[in-house]
Amino acid sequence: MDYTFNKKISDLNLLILNYGKIIVAFSGGVDSAFLLWYCKNNTNSKVIAFTFINNFINKRDIEFAELFCKKINVEHFIYNSDEITDSEILKNPVNRCYFCKKEIFSTIKRLSKEKFGINTIFDGTNFDDEFDYRPGLKALDELGIISPLKIAKITKKEIRTFLDKNGFSDIANKPSNSCLATRVPYNIEITKEILLKIEKSENFLHDLGFKEFRVRYHNDIARLEISKDEYIILFDSLIRDKIVEKLKSFGFKYVTLDLLTFKSGSMNEVING
Numbered sequence: 001m002d003y004t005f006n007k008k009i010s011d012l013n014l015l016i017l018n019y020g021k022i023i024v025a026f027s028g029g030v031d032s033a034f035l036l037w038y039c040k041n042n043t044n045s046k047v048i049a050f051t052f053i054n055n056f057i058n059k060r061d062i063e064f065a066e067l068f069c070k071k072i073n074v075e076h077f078i079y080n081s082d083e084i085t086d087s088e089i090l091k092n093p094v095n096r097c098y099f100c101k102k103e104i105f106s107t108i109k110r111l112s113k114e115k116f117g118i119n120t121i122f123d124g125t126n127f128d129d130e131f132d133y134r135p136g137l138k139a140l141d142e143l144g145i146i147s148p149l150k151i152a153k154i155t156k157k158e159i160r161t162f163l164d165k166n167g168f169s170d171i172a173n174k175p176s177n178s179c180l181a182t183r184v185p186y187n188i189e190i191t192k193e194i195l196l197k198i199e200k201s202e203n204f205l206h207d208l209g210f211k212e213f214r215v216r217y218h219n220d221i222a223r224l225e226i227s228k229d230e231y232i233i234l235f236d237s238l239i240r241d242k243i244v245e246k247l248k249s250f251g252f253k254y255v256t257l258d259l260l261t262f263k264s265g266s267m268n269e270v271i272n273g
Contacts, residue, residue: 005158012152013042021046023112025105025123025145026076027057028065032124033171034159035149039122040074048116052104053080055195056179060203068171079111094135094186100179101136105143121145127153175211184217193251200250208239212262220253225262 016022016039024036026049039047051065062078069076084090088099105121112118123140125147130137140147149159156176164172180195180202194217201215201222212227224243226234234240234257244255 005154005162008152008154008158012038012148012154015146015148015151016043019045019120019146021048021116021118021120023048023050023108023116023118023121025108025121026051026065026069027124028061028068029124029177030163030171030174031126031149031156031159033068033168033174034163035122035124036068036074037072037168040072046118047074048112048118049074049076050108050112050121051076051078052108053078054082054084054104055192056084056100056181058177058180058199058202060206061177064174077111077115079107081107089181090190092181092184092186092188092190096181096186097134097136098139100181101139102143105140105145109143109145123147125150126159127155183214188217188219197250197252201247201252204246204250205243208242209233214262215247216258222247222252222255223258224255225258225260227262231261 022039022043022045024032024039024047026032026036028051036047036049049065049069051062053062066076066078084100084103086099086103089096089103093099105123109119109121112121121144123145125134125137125140126149130150137147160172163169180198181190183198184190184194198215198217202213205213205215205224210226210230210233212230214225216223216225247255
């Protein structure tokens with residue numbers, strides 16, 4: 001690790017040590033996994049992982065979260081929310097993420113206080129997120145949620161490198177996996193049926209060996225964004241036929257391939273025209 005990263009880690013240490021008991025909002029993603037592990041191993045204070053489950057989250061991420069918490073021996077609290085209470089979220093406006101984060105972290109904040117007597121909530125927002133379209137960051141600020149990785153200016157690349165060098169190569173190489181709602185174009189109402197269709201489709205592609213991809217929802221059409229490195233897999237007609245057959249069984253009528261390949265956050269391009 002270079003001097004710059006060591007300075008960032010030093011800043012992260014100082015920030016964490018300013019607090020007593022800590023709740024880490026743990027989605028099962030790379031960033032929050034790193035933050036949870038780091039807090040657990042660099043403070044004598046109590047650290048609890050809090051995982052909020054709703055229909056927007058792929059259940060495989062929850063399974064990973066449970067296994068990871070057992071692996072590092074940290075207390076894990078899971079809250080399962082069957083319904084989204086804010087109708088603005090389901091309407092899917094361009095600032096949907098603001099309303100979603102507001103609902104999720106209001107619940108995390110309330111239950112952390114009620115069940116554990118803890119007021120300090122950390123989340124895994126990293127420094128790169130400041131430069132993407134992230135309306136949810138406003139909600140975090142309003143609720144007083146602390147983002148240590150962002151404050152210490154630690155990037156996603158630095159997190160992956162650190163994890164890889166410290167015996168967590170499986171997490172370091174874990175693909176980014178944002179909430180399922182990001183696969184639906186803005187202003188298209190989100191339903192449980194749509195989210196389940198997307199989740200089943202992405203799990204199937206993952207089981208076929210794809211790592212960096214998205215299944216974008218366009219009513220009857222599934223638009224596949226596949227990384228450049230994995231495009232070659234689709235040269236196999238048997239694989240293509242399997243994908244088409246399976247996704248049609250999930251309810252899509254057409255399965256298309258985006259020639260621009262995988263791009264995280266591609267649904268946000270409409271915001272800037």
